[in-house]
Amino acid sequence: MAPPGNEWYRRSMVESCYLGGCLCGGVRYQVSGAVSNPCFCHCASCRKAAGAPMVPWGTFARTSFRLTRGALAEYRSSPGVTRGFCAVCGTSLTYHNQARAAEIDVALATLDDPTALEPQVHLWVGDKLPWVSINDGRPQFTAGL
Numbered sequence: 001m002a003p004p005g006n007e008w009y010r011r012s013m014v015e016s017c018y019l020g021g022c023l024c025g026g027v028r029y030q031v032s033g034a035v036s037n038p039c040f041c042h043c044a045s046c047r048k049a050a051g052a053p054m055v056p057w058g059t060f061a062r063t064s065f066r067l068t069r070g071a072l073a074e075y076r077s078s079p080g081v082t083r084g085f086c087a088v089c090g091t092s093l094t095y096h097n098q099a100r101a102a103e104i105d106v107a108l109a110t111l112d113d114p115t116a117l118e119p120q121v122h123l124w125v126g127d128k129l130p131w132v133s134i135n136d137g138r139p140q141f142t143a144g145l
């Protein structure tokens, strides 16, 4: 976690409600409260799910997340892990792990203002593709935290 005073932290405190949704607009959500562990995930599972070399996630209280339009299609990508996505356009939106059942991870790039919350660390760098170069100075971890 970055220390209080960082720009992302201040903004997460002030703008405590975020809106977002999928590419086609069929699924819309609202999430509120403070984000924790905003990260880039380089794991192979996120990569496949999103069709992208890394996925920026932020963790929120599960009770603070609600759909305002449509429904999430769900895929069990690992035991206890459910990925939520739009069944029409395929956008990856959420990640839920039974091991931390009270939380939900939201794909930060699906926020209406994707600049609102900034990933602070790189996770699962052990899975990182060789053609991705990390040179942004953010801490890197071989696996999850």
Ligand SMILES: [Zn+2]
Pocket: 022, 023, 024, 025, 026, 027, 086, 087, 088, 089, 090, 091
């Ligand atoms: Zn959609």
Ligand SMILES: [Zn+2]
Pocket: 041, 042, 043, 044, 045, 046, 047, 124
């Ligand atoms: Zn991942």
